[in-house]
Amino acid sequence: MSEAVIRPSAHATALLASLDPLLREWLPRQRWFAGKGRPISDLEAVSATELLPHGSPSGLLHLLLRVRQPLVPAQGSAFDGIAAERPADCYQLLLGVRRTLPPHLASALIGHATAGPLAGSTVYDALHDRHLTGLLLERLRIPGRHGVLRFERDMRAEIPSGLAPRLLTTEQSNSSLVYGDTFILKLFRRVVPGVNPDLELPLHLARHGCARVPAPAAWFLADLPAGATATDESCGLGVLQPYLAGAEDGWELALRMRDKGESFTGEARALGRATAEVHTALAAALPTVTLGRAQVELAADAMAERLTAAAQAVPALRPYAPGLLTAFEALADLGGEGQSWTAQRVHGDLHLGQCLRSPDGEWSLIDFEGEPARPLAERRLPQPPVRDVAGMLRSFDYAASHGTWAPEWADECRAAYCRGYADVSGRDPRMDPVLLRAHETDKAVYEVLYEARHRPDWLPVPLAAVRRLAQDGPADDAH
Template structure:
């Protein structure tokens, strides 16, 4: 391996966006090119990792280079190759300008192609500020105008985030931030280009849905004698409006992207998938075993459904952290789906109830996350359940009012919510064991139903 390959192999496992933590590597290779040769020099690298189990992944790593170490970007230091010092270019403000410069020019640089959407102003010449806290991707905010999302893990094909925003562009849906452009990179011969990044309008002065919801929960906990509908920070009105926004997005997705009528065979296959995921999860999280029979019965009910329904493109990973509240309403973000799933799986047609279930799970998390450090507080647990039920119901009422269909009446919704909670159990067991109580509590309710 080259010195740079060795350096990246040492550095990457410590980055939040790297998805192969804990896996044994069998091989690693790197290829790169210069995106900008000003100061600092900006290069882009594809790092191909082969794992011991035979799986492979490719990650995108932009680097900035300086001939002398720079203390101002010491926080982004990657390492040195000879006399040159490498930095994480997404955290080096001076190296973030060329991305938008090339988008405005619709450039092709080496294997990389820049595609402006041609519908709005792109703030050329501004540096970008990295958003902290992201996991699977890296995003830069340019002033108060645009946000660039870099997809760290590369797969051939158009990323759903770009595909969905392009399709919705003609609908003038008020719950979507407009697409400004995207970037692709050529892959191996015979494969589609992979989406590298996409740029959309930034929504300034907006509030994150998770923060708003959890602030409401804190207000409730602080009021010993008031119910959820009596607290000044009651969130139910916002939950209802969020349900309306979700239904509006689903309506427009069905209008501009493919749909399909599905029936008994689809339900049977879905039930098989749900059961298989449960069986695998029980092997990882033993605490799931006591709920397994009830969940299998829930899934068996899905297998018996025959009423035709429409499958369509959906968000795929909808939760309170994926929505913003502006002065005029809710904005839905991040249509890429669950990054851990393959690109093909994320582009499959599904039921809109998948997104409804994801948001219902998010309300449960918002209600109960403060109980993690206070597991014995039965009074707070009661209040958390009251808040969750109130806001879950409000969201479904808003969705029903806007769509004409009440999701709460579907037997499929409970099964999809259970499937999401099973996934959460595996995640929490591996990453935050002390949070495992949140999905387990929900599964006890769902299994008993």
């Protein structure tokens, strides 16, 4: 695991003798596998729970698997040629086990085990098997333990049995199953000890009556034996929430309306109101803190360090680094002058794709996991709400760049979103221009690094924002 040491059980180790060669080939091909481009140096089974024994016609095996991979340094760097290992990741797998695989499951094949306790069996991705994913829903309907797994639910939520499951193909960092267009089960692929914010925050919001976020109906965790993790905390594994049938993804809706020449400002303003409602509920549900001089300066220094690292990795960013740095220096200066801000729990990775509009026009916010690449402890820290606002403003820029660049469209949406936020919060985010500029700059720097590594064709989008943010002072940047 990336954040704690986990020791495997003897049962899990024995099963891995069957699975190791199959998973080494299969894992790198999965969309949610974070270590693409690096060889796997070691696999270690942390836990193995047979939800359905593999002696049955079709077995269901739940596996927590630690994956170690070497670092691959940039060619010509000081570490080029030196074997170094990055912190291990722990993945959640649900594996089906059969003697032979029926034709309709052929695409789910992982491989044929030739050694160990599963020798002679066919192993496949259980999420493609409706019988096995139906069994998983039944476990969620009935609270209790199964090996190291602990299943819990909100007893006020009605979860019918027999809902037909289907696997969604749009997830990347996780996997999701829809049951009868009534519930959606999100399975966390990379897991760490501690409460996953995608369960924690929706639970708190539901208890405080915030209807903008689907309330968890059931969830499950892994309680590993004492000493198995460095923190002895449970690992969050999945959450079942109402499925918003007919709802439209905010990103797709924005692109469709833009392409048809329709204004999105009304939706942007409504989305701003929804964001502020969620922030207000989170501030009421969980503690808030005041960011004084020391905290503000630390935050500004961290932003500056991320800028330095990104500029080293992406040469196209370097000409703008001095101008971008002024955004963080201005923030530190305000902190030094005694300016303080309130910080609270926030969404952490808010953009149009994390928002759904129902057929009746209401907006909901989803996916509170935060940026999965960041440590869990960091994702759970209180942050100024403007961090989420900055993420949404950047998302409008991305939508405006799709096809023909339309900066006026983005400006109108950004302004409408901020007005909607002020409708509920009583304060327009643009009234804190230094704070907003710093957070939007930090987000744009992150985007430059991400696009350079994963989607080079998209790199011009954040670079356009970088040029603006490097030149504009706070007053101009507020739009």
